[in-house]
Amino acid sequence: MQLLDVAAADFAARFDALVNARREADADVADAVRAIIARVRDEGDAALKDLTARFDKHDLDATGWRVEAAEMDAALAGLAPDLRAALELAADRIAAYHASQRPQDRDETDAAGVRLGARWNAVDAAGLYVPGGRAAYPSSVLMNAIPAKVAGVERIVIVTPTPGGEINPLVLAAAKIAGVSEVWRIGGAQAIAALAYGTERIAPVDVIVGPGNAWVAEAKRQLYGVVGIDMVAGPSEIVVVADGKNDPEWIAADLLSQAEHDPTSQSILFTDDDCFSGQVATAIERQIPLLGTSAVARESWDANGAIITVQSLEAAMPLVNRLAPEHLQLAVDDPDALFAKVRHAGSVFMGRMTPEAVGDYVAGPNHVLPTGRRARFSSGLSVLDFMKRTSFLALDRASLNAIGPAAVALANAEGLPAHANSVANRLGNGPANQGD
């Protein structure tokens, strides 16, 4: 953990280093991924069977390619009642929040008599990657699948690696609650390729979302354009802006809730109170050994944690904007005053009673958020990621006569005579059966 003080002579240099630090390793898997994609495209299911045997150590013909409906029903039925209620509360709140994201269609006629507008449609099919192992979170299934459902996507497909054939029942229960019935036991770059191009068994999709390892991320990048994809995801991060009136134990737990995700996660505290910064650092040291995730939290906090002392919390906000954090907690009495100065952040958690973790699960907004300073230019996952807009125009003779000559002039200036003809043909007083 680093301690920085905005008044120190070396602050600017140290803060620059913090902003520019790259916590993501560049895995050099591009060529290997390219080869996997080509095989799946050419050989379809045969390639999936072979690659799954090699990487996930099971035979798809033996374990089953697709998870049976009975297995999903059993997973849901086997949930402890409080967990089932929690997942259902989360699903309802996520659906309610995302329903308000559905965009409005437009259809209007302007002063020139030109009718113009835009209409939104859902994509036909969406694929959701669910990682195996440490990151197989049922909450992520809800956060990725429900916006697609709310958008109106008719077919939602989950792919997930099941090493040795084993699958997390919590993931299946969450899929069932989210209304997803098509789940395939495949993972890695081969699963992304199967979703993009389709195979004999698996129909292709239009958009692929969800987190994954370096192979999955590289496969999505290479297939971007063949399908739509969500933003590249990196290690998660939190910035907490807190005055000295907070309980240091609370803020310590908030910082550790990011640190426990992964050794590359990052937790940063800005405070205007020297005494408080020491109390939080002490509380963190006391809490870490008590966590079941202590090894990960330790490594993350030591390597990437920071406490930054500032002269005022307002003055911290330009620094926060440079970090453009995924999560930003404003633990003060008047968070709106600070929020007004936020330009770049994935999601903001306002006030002392809004820990980031409540947003990870049940609050409603999406927890798939831009990391690694990408909040400068991108947004959390939303209904819009599963929809697309078709613009439209309708002119009549009068409106074409009004604006068409300008189009003819520009087409000629650009050296495109058929463009000019296409408009010019219709100008003036044409035959009575055309367009009146």
Place this chain on the structure above:
Amino acid sequence: MQLLDVAAADFAARFDALVNARREADADVADAVRAIIARVRDEGDAALKDLTARFDKHDLDATGWRVEAAEMDAALAGLAPDLRAALELAADRIAAYHASQRPQDRDETDAAGVRLGARWNAVDAAGLYVPGGRAAYPSSVLMNAIPAKVAGVERIVIVTPTPGGEINPLVLAAAKIAGVSEVWRIGGAQAIAALAYGTERIAPVDVIVGPGNAWVAEAKRQLYGVVGIDMVAGPSEIVVVADGKNDPEWIAADLLSQAEHDPTSQSILFTDDDCFSGQVATAIERQIPLLGTSAVARESWDANGAIITVQSLEAAMPLVNRLAPEHLQLAVDDPDALFAKVRHAGSVFMGRMTPEAVGDYVAGPNHVLPTGRRARFSSGLSVLDFMKRTSFLALDRASLNAIGPAAVALANAEGLPAHANSVANRLGNGPANQGD
């Protein structure tokens, strides 16, 4: 040009081939682009100077790195009055259409007492690539720069290759009209790298848009995640759905307005009238030799053109959706009835008096649209490409007590104890100074 008839025995196979035909050549420039990006990142302006000398054959120190304000003023002053008026009409209409795309912020409190919402901000800086040579269109400058301006982007930067130092004055005039004052004489992958990472002279941007050759497209793909980018653009295309009551000369010109763009462009006519299909084919043959762009139009129409005879235009719509065309013209008396069946298209041009070309220039909606069936999952360029959304949450003690226990249950189920602590600490009746 191919003639297809929906009633023919081989129709399904031939239509599949048309849908799956790839008109984009895979240029194998990935390694070369990776090397260029690394050089610009490491060496900055020195790399730009060297690469510009090699590819664009001019010395940036001699021709000037940045276009002077006086040169932009002179370009605008030198425009013919009708062209200037046409560009200004186009700019006004584009700005008006895009202004309605500005998204609404949300801030509401739900039944559980949770305040939640979302706020939109523009990115700080956007870069626009303007190709040299054949595709240096002033209309594209307006279509890319104005949405950024409407979004509220404070810094908009154009990069454009100027082979031999020459720059198209129409492009400079359009930039001036669009309110862009920062124009650099650099192009290719090196220009994209400079925008993404910044150099000594050029500050980095957050989003890069605009068309380009295979090197530019590959550089954008590789830098996706470092910056935001617009959709990969491929060869342009039009589908015209027309009954026999249209003037075949008009429809021929409409089809040729795509064919003249590039040999890889595609123009497809669906009609329910055999006689009309022959008349259009004949009109196209008559018009091609008269075009200044005849060589390109000839090559495109011969290689990629198609006329498809269907039994009814309604029955054509599922076929159109499979093509998911960039441009779709519905040249019929009641285009709304057909439009109701459109699920996948970039932009739709309704009725006999709405040639696609009027949308390329002056109508208002954007002409940067998804190609190559990408309208299945993506949209035309819009104000949203230059903005991002920050979600937010604010809970008080009562609302956290209402939904917090579910978050604790899920965090424990996912094996994330610090997440659980972060919420559990605040449940119940805590100290009076916290969050009430």
